[in-house]
Amino acid sequence: MDVTFSKDEIAFRDEVRDFFQTEYPADLLDKQNRGISLSKDDYVRSMKALHKRGWAGVNWPVEYGGTGWSPVQKYLFAIEMAEANALDIIAFGLNMVGPVIYTFGTEEQKQRFLPDILASNVWWCQGYSEPGSGSDLASLKMRADRAGDHYIVNGTKTWTTLGQFADWIFLLARTTTDVARRQEGISFLLVDMSTPGVSVKPIITIEGDHEVNEIHFEDVKVPVENLVGEEGKGWTYGKVLLQHERTNIAGVARSKVRLNRLYEQTKNSIRGAAPLSDDRNFMRRLAAVEVELKALEYTELRTLAAVASGTAPGPESSILKIKGTELQQAIDTLYVDAAGYYSLPFVPEQYGPDFAGERLGDGAETKTLLKYFNYRKASIYGGSNEIQKNIISKHVLGL
Amino acid sequence: MRQAMNFSLDDTQTMLADSIEKFIENDYDFESRQKYSGSDTGFSIDVWKMFAELGWTAVPFSEDDGGFGGSPIDVMIMMQRFGRALIVEPYLANIILSGGILRRAANAEQRERWLHPIIAGDLHASLAFVEPQGRYDLANIATTASAEGDGWILDGRKGYVLNGRNAELLLVPARTSGAQSDADGITLFAIDASTDGVSIDDYPTVDGHQAAEIVLDDVRVDSEAVIGNVDAGFAALDATIDDATLAVCAEAVGIMQVLKDKTVEYAKNRIQFGVPIGSFQALQHRMVDMLTDCEQSQSLLMWATMVNAAGQSDAKRAISAIKYKIGTTGRKVGEEAVQIHGGMGVSWELDIAHYFKRLVTIGQIFGNADWHLDKLAA
Numbered sequence: 001m002d003v004t005f006s007k008d009e010i011a012f013r014d015e016v017r018d019f020f021q022t023e024y025p026a027d028l029l030d031k032q033n034r035g036i037s038l039s040k041d042d043y044v045r046s047m048k049a050l051h052k053r054g055w056a057g058v059n060w061p062v063e064y065g066g067t068g069w070s071p072v073q074k075y076l077f078a079i080e081m082a083e084a085n086a087l088d089i090i091a092f093g094l095n096m097v098g099p100v101i102y103t104f105g106t107e108e109q110k111q112r113f114l115p116d117i118l119a120s121n122v123w124w125c126q127g128y129s130e131p132g133s134g135s136d137l138a139s140l141k142m143r144a145d146r147a148g149d150h151y152i153v154n155g156t157k158t159w160t161t162l163g164q165f166a167d168w169i170f171l172l173a174r175t176t177t178d179v180a181r182r183q184e185g186i187s188f189l190l191v192d193m194s195t196p197g198v199s200v201k202p203i204i205t206i207e208g209d210h211e212v213n214e215i216h217f218e219d220v221k222v223p224v225e226n227l228v229g230e231e232g233k234g235w236t237y238g239k240v241l242l243q244h245e246r247t248n249i250a251g252v253a254r255s256k257v258r259l260n261r262l263y264e265q266t267k268n269s270i271r272g273a274a275p276l277s278d279d280r281n282f283m284r285r286l287a288a289v290e291v292e293l294k295a296l297e298y299t300e301l302r303t304l305a306a307v308a309s310g311t312a313p314g315p316e317s318s319i320l321k322i323k324g325t326e327l328q329q330a331i332d333t334l335y336v337d338a339a340g341y342y343s344l345p346f347v348p349e350q351y352g353p354d355f356a357g358e359r360l361g362d363g364a365e366t367k368t369l370l371k372y373f374n375y376r377k378a379s380i381y382g383g384s385n386e387i388q389k390n391i392i393s394k395h396v397l398g399l
Numbered sequence: 400m401r402q403a404m405n406f407s408l409d410d411t412q413t414m415l416a417d418s419i420e421k422f423i424e425n426d427y428d429f430e431s432r433q434k435y436s437g438s439d440t441g442f443s444i445d446v447w448k449m450f451a452e453l454g455w456t457a458v459p460f461s462e463d464d465g466g467f468g469g470s471p472i473d474v475m476i477m478m479q480r481f482g483r484a485l486i487v488e489p490y491l492a493n494i495i496l497s498g499g500i501l502r503r504a505a506n507a508e509q510r511e512r513w514l515h516p517i518i519a520g521d522l523h524a525s526l527a528f529v530e531p532q533g534r535y536d537l538a539n540i541a542t543t544a545s546a547e548g549d550g551w552i553l554d555g556r557k558g559y560v561l562n563g564r565n566a567e568l569l570l571v572p573a574r575t576s577g578a579q580s581d582a583d584g585i586t587l588f589a590i591d592a593s594t595d596g597v598s599i600d601d602y603p604t605v606d607g608h609q610a611a612e613i614v615l616d617d618v619r620v621d622s623e624a625v626i627g628n629v630d631a632g633f634a635a636l637d638a639t640i641d642d643a644t645l646a647v648c649a650e651a652v653g654i655m656q657v658l659k660d661k662t663v664e665y666a667k668n669r670i671q672f673g674v675p676i677g678s679f680q681a682l683q684h685r686m687v688d689m690l691t692d693c694e695q696s697q698s699l700l701m702w703a704t705m706v707n708a709a710g711q712s713d714a715k716r717a718i719s720a721i722k723y724k725i726g727t728t729g730r731k732v733g734e735e736a737v738q739i740h741g742g743m744g745v746s747w748e749l750d751i752a753h754y755f756k757r758l759v760t761i762g763q764i765f766g767n768a769d770w771h772l773d774k775l776a777a
Contacts, residue, residue, distance in 0.1 A: 001472050001704070002705065003705035003706055283777075284772050288775075290720075291723055291724055291775065294702060295696070295702075296698070298698035298701060299698040302701075319690075323691060389683065389688075390680070390683070393680075393684070396687075396690065399667065399686065
């Protein structure tokens with residue numbers, strides 16, 4: 001057991017730090033630091049900058065253009081990326097469908113899809129949930145009926161994050177209904193969003209943003225070569241993807257940086273006669289979150305170390321998802337409480353790129369409650385935290 | 400690229416872990432533990448001798464002292480396993496606390512005289528770090544030592560002196576100058592427990608261990624009783640209590656894991672309403688929380704132990720973090736284990752109750768959760 005970094009690892013960290021300071025688009029960091037709302041183009045430019053450096057496929061094997069990094073390198077990269085306040089990697093292509101394609105796809109699919117995913121030339125979205133199938137994903141009703149060289153897809157997907165930007169969608173659809181278990185007969189399909197019959201309808205969420213969508217499929221023709229793996233085995237592939245997703249959405253590095261920033265902020269934010277850092281109750285709550293986050297940081301490192309020794313992320317990734325999202329929400333709450341009255345104005349336009357006036361509140365105080373409301377999603381998506389507990393109960397505890 | 404950060408044990412550490420696990424499996428079941436706990440000494444003299452023969456008592460000490468030069472990681476490996484078996488032998492009192500003071504502050508002659516017999520399992524020593532008015536503040540010492548001729552006269556009162564019943568040597572921090580809460584002005588003394596004016600009133604503690612209240616009334620010692628420099632004993636005291644805090648946190652994590660495992664096992668076998676109670680979602684999610692708390696505590700323990708082994712700048716903060724965690728979610732895991740065991744969880748007969756009591760005890764010593772959270776929030 002050893003917690004120190006080797007010389008090579010420190011050199012690697014410095015190299016990453018230097019990249020974000022000198023090569024990564026400075027205007028994006030500036031936007032982030034000023035809390036300005038981000039566009040599709042911003043995200044694409046961010047991921048392209050990583051790709052140019054060869055760092056887009058953080059978790060990908062080298063043979064598909066990935067980094068082949070050790071767990072410690074991935075950890076250091078995530079920390080430096082969060083420290084720099086760089087934009088998050090949009091997970092759907094790089095962290096979700098990419099790994100499914102290079103693990104289960106045909107040689108032709110790999111050549112056709114992986115380079116564009118890695119280069120962020122194509123924006124992907126995820127078609128899992130349906131209006132009648134949330135936590136009970138295996139009850140999904142979307143049909144993909146075989147007709148010659150095509151599947152004819154009918155049904156509705158919902159909560160599709162940033163589907164309005166997407167060029168392609170990966171989805172789970174039922175190819176057979178005559179099955180013993182509901183998890184059978186589901187297939188994993190790749191669908192071009194410009195195919196006739198696909199329509200995107202916005203859903204406005206609690207904080208007033210258009211982030212998620214409902215996507216309708218009406219007699220959408222999907223070539224059979226867009227089936228990944230075996231027909232009817234999509235549930236298995238989808239589960240692997242979810243385990244990757246759960247590891248990724250723990251967001252430990254980002255939470256760590258947010259907490260450090262909040263800590264610094266308490267020294268300078270005057271509330272009455274004294275800075276917030278003199279508020280014992282607040283500082284104790286902050287410290288308690290810090291302890292739990294430090295624990296999660298090492299739980300994640302232990303998981304990564306296990307993955308590096310050959311095991312794919314298993315059900316224990318559910319622990320990361322539960323704790324990671326609980327902590328994100330706990331930090332959101334601390335930011336809101338630090339902002340006080342100035343959490344309340346609902347003036348989102350003052351975070352627009354062209355806003356010229358003076359903002360209400362210090363910094364991005366008036367964004368804290370909007371973020372708090374938005375991030376209630378964290379304990380719901382990727383399989384709600386209650387579903388994660390069911391998974392751990394069954395697969396880890398054997399109950 | 401060499402991977403420095405890692406969580407696996409090296410060959411020597413694996414051997415140490417294996418030897419303790421083998422001992423527990425073969426020689427230290429719960430019935431034995433209860434018997435030793437209820438004996439006159441409060442632990443087994445034979446088992447303690449065996450600890451010394453197997454070299455476990457020598458682990459944290461330097462090779463010059465006849466030790467193995469072990470690190471906090473080795474101590475963690477041992478204590479976590481001691482926790483799993485609820486061991487009552489005085490590893491904390493003799494080795495971590497008394498040994499910790501002597502290895503840090505004693506001169507060569509004092510080490511020869513006291514430390515080496517402790518390591519050999521022949522001498523029982525106790526560190527009297529608690530005073531009734533001091534609560535968790537180590538520097539709050541009202542016991543005085545006044546110089547007289549070549550020697551010193553000590554007066555005062557010490558509480559919760561671990562293994563006080565068997566202590567032949569008392570290590571006593573006393574105030575030689577300064578105000579009652581000053582870190583400066585504390586001197587460490589080694590006092591033979593049979594010295595005139597020392598009275599020891601021992602009692603069992605809720606966790607099956609034992610401790611004592613000790614009164615020092617006009618106790619006269621010579622200058623050789625001073626460990627380290629006069630007025631400068633606090634650093635060794637503070638560092639030793641840090642070691643001990645980390646050690647009991649490792650013990651607690653071992654206990655939490657046993658409680659979690661036994662609870663899950665019980666839930667699979669206990670039938671109510673015609674089905675195992677483990678099939679109820681209301682209980683399943685609580686056991687998942689227990690697992691999560693065990694994993695989070697294990698992670699924090701490893702981090703805290705590693706940064707202390709490496710002497711990193713956040714070492715002290717790490718100790719407060721793990722102690723806070725043990726004091727909150729550790730206790731919670733114990734409470735849940737009892738709740739899910741139902742009536743059996745509160746019966747003296749079952750080991751669950753005794754694991755729980757030790758876990759709660761660990762939460763109360765060396766600063767409780769509030770104390771350490773305050774340090775983190777300062």
